[in-house]
Amino acid sequence: MSAPERIPARRVTARDLELLTRGELHVEGQIRDASNAVLLCTVTFEGDEASCVYKPVRGERPLWDFPDGTLAQREVAAYEVSEALGWGLVPPTVLRDGPYGEGMCQLWIDTPEEPSQDGGLLALVEAEEPEDGWKAIGFAEVGEGRTALLVHADDVRLRRLAVLDAVINNGDRKGGHLLVDAEARLYGIDHGVTFNVEDKLRTLLWGWAGDPLTEEATAALEALRDRLREGEPLAARLGELITGAELDAVRERVAALLKSGRHREPSGEWPAIPWPPI
Ligand SMILES: Nc1ncnc2c1ncn2[C@@H]1O[C@H](COP(=O)(O)OP(=O)(O)O)[C@@H](O)[C@H]1O
Numbered sequence: 001m002s003a004p005e006r007i008p009a010r011r012v013t014a015r016d017l018e019l020l021t022r023g024e025l026h027v028e029g030q031i032r033d034a035s036n037a038v039l040l041c042t043v044t045f046e047g048d049e050a051s052c053v054y055k056p057v058r059g060e061r062p063l064w065d066f067p068d069g070t071l072a073q074r075e076v077a078a079y080e081v082s083e084a085l086g087w088g089l090v091p092p093t094v095l096r097d098g099p100y101g102e103g104m105c106q107l108w109i110d111t112p113e114e115p116s117q118d119g120g121l122l123a124l125v126e127a128e129e130p131e132d133g134w135k136a137i138g139f140a141e142v143g144e145g146r147t148a149l150l151v152h153a154d155d156v157r158l159r160r161l162a163v164l165d166a167v168i169n170n171g172d173r174k175g176g177h178l179l180v181d182a183e184a185r186l187y188g189i190d191h192g193v194t195f196n197v198e199d200k201l202r203t204l205l206w207g208w209a210g211d212p213l214t215e216e217a218t219a220a221l222e223a224l225r226d227r228l229r230e231g232e233p234l235a236a237r238l239g240e241l242i243t244g245a246e247l248d249a250v251r252e253r254v255a256a257l258l259k260s261g262r263h264r265e266p267s268g269e270w271p272a273i274p275w276p277p278i
């Protein structure tokens with residue numbers, strides 16, 4: 001899987017952010033089966049138009065273990081950290097007012113109907129070991145007493161996302177939250193349950209657990225560590241979005257990753273994976 005390695009992260013332009021922040025929002029419809037209110041909108045500004053999702057704070061289902069701030073703020077914080085890592089893994093996301101009050105607004109990522117040419121990111125296989133190019137997540141019950149091996153692609157884009165998730169303490173990285181656009185760029189979405197001070201990492205991307213971080217990841221984490229220092233603009237911005245204790249916990253997670261030099265390992269005996277995984 002070398003092809004995606006050459007795909008540069010999409011550079012978010014000031015224009016994207018201006019369009020999302022200042023554009024006029026038109027609600028086109030509601031996405032069904034979402035656990036919170038997720039509205040598909042168009043946003044228009046000075047002749048530019050884009051599709052976006054708008055999740056009004058008012059439509060958030062309260063979560064006992066995330067009592068502070070809003071899920072929308074956590075989604076924006078995840079975007080800010082993603083940008084600081086430099087991999088463009090989270091679609092541009094802003095906080096703004098909208099027809100149902102304040103909420104998060106995120107650029108819509110169009111995903112081609114055709115399965116991507118690299119053969120997909122996740123699979124269930126009837127084997128004990130993953131084939132070359134795949135990494136094992138764990139065994140899953142597939143009915144009638146049978147189990148199958150859940151695997152994810154050994155893909156540089158997913159490997160970066162595993163690092164981002166460890167930093168933001170993502171509690172819900174499932175298959176449906178991975179989007180691949182027409183240019184084969186990978187995005188992660190749905191970052192409402194992130195930044196808890198407790199370890200909540202729940203993800204499918206355990207394939208590199210315990211492996212050394214890539215040089216690229218180490219460099220990105222070092223740069224992030226510097227930008228999280230008190231007084232830096234990123235630290236100030238995150239301070240508006242998550243609590244002080246949560247910001248300190250981000251710093252601690254970055255420091256722990258750099259100290260170990262390795263990808264996160266599950267904290268329990270079994271890797272914590274979201275359910276359902278897709
Ligand atoms: N930025 C986006 N681009 C494309 N599709 C999206 C985007 N954000 C959300 N979606 C779609 O909307 C669905 C629900 O959004 P999600 O963020 O998962 O909401 P919830 O918090 O309710 O689970 C996603 O599973 C995905 O299909």
Ligand SMILES: [Mg+2]
Pocket residue numbers: 034035177190
């Ligand atoms: Mg979701």
